[in-house]
């Protein structure tokens with residue numbers, strides 16, 4: 001039934017399938033590409049993992065076939081914006097692998113000044129939130145913008161706008177204002193904090209002897225990065241992490257792009273964070289709101305699913321390889337995200353006067 005709704009929606013949007021970008025096509029498994037070799041999360045999602053890794057022609061064809069199902073958001077831009085005319089676009093952005101490149105040292109995943117300027121431009125014209133797996137403090141430090149909202153720890157730590165929260169589904173009740181009184185912090189996993197700290201300490205201690213392993217405290221979740229771990233050590237690392245978690249049944253382990261994530265078992269993910277933002281912005285339950293979510297990893301799929309369930313909006317996956325995804329559109333890499341965001345801001349700028357921007361969007365948002 002849902003697919004029918006989605007097909008109907010796509011039909012209404014007048015979506016076009018753009019010509020494939022041949023110059024962007026890359027093999028599924030590049031033997032010489034360190035970035036993808038140990039990326040278990042991505043490998044699990046490959047559409048056709050049995051394709052010969054060195055067969056560029058075959059991989060190109062597979063990527064092109066995938067692009068037909070997930071057309072380029074750049075190639076589809078005009079159609080997307082035509083359908084968005086008169087509606088309210090709300091922009092959600094992942095951080096790592098979307099706004100910043102995936103790099104060996106997770107502490108060095110800086111975004112470029114150009115990307116920062118582009119996100120700032122987008123934040124001027126649309127309600128914009130960054131939803132990351134990092135701690136909210138770290139992602140704010142990376143992004144350094146005051147005109148966007150932030151959610152850290154995969155949406156478990158939200159700095160939302162100061163609006164009354166309508167707890168109509170019973171989920172949104174743990175709300176506090178911060179010291180300044182002008183923001184609202186929503187932390188659905190707060191009770192897990194002491195256990196998370198214990199897990200972090202144990203993981204640090206137990207993985208210290210594995211060269212390249214990095215444990216990151218993301219406040220409501222813990223990341224074990226294995227980007228720089230030698231292949232022969234990975235199994236040992238994985239076993240150590242699993243052994244520690246045996247003592248913490250309220251936590252689960254998941255895999256992202258070169259990272260193991262330890263999270264509390266709660267019904268809350270990036271999709272819930274997206275809905276929470278829409279609600280606190282007063283933009284839920286309205287047919288003229290189009291949420292747009294751009295992300296590259298498994299945890300972003302939860303947000304894509306929510307947009308599909310809502311039945312309107314633009315789920316966009318960032319990927320240079322074909323993979324299973326709930327997204328409707330794709331962007332090849334962060335550099336395409338940059339181009340897309342600049343185009344988005346320019347489109348809005350040209351269609352609105354500066355006066356009408358603050359009228360159409362919330363006045364308090366425009367002054368953030």
Ligand SMILES: [Mg+2]
Pocket residue numbers: 094095096097098295296297
């Ligand atoms: Mg990411």
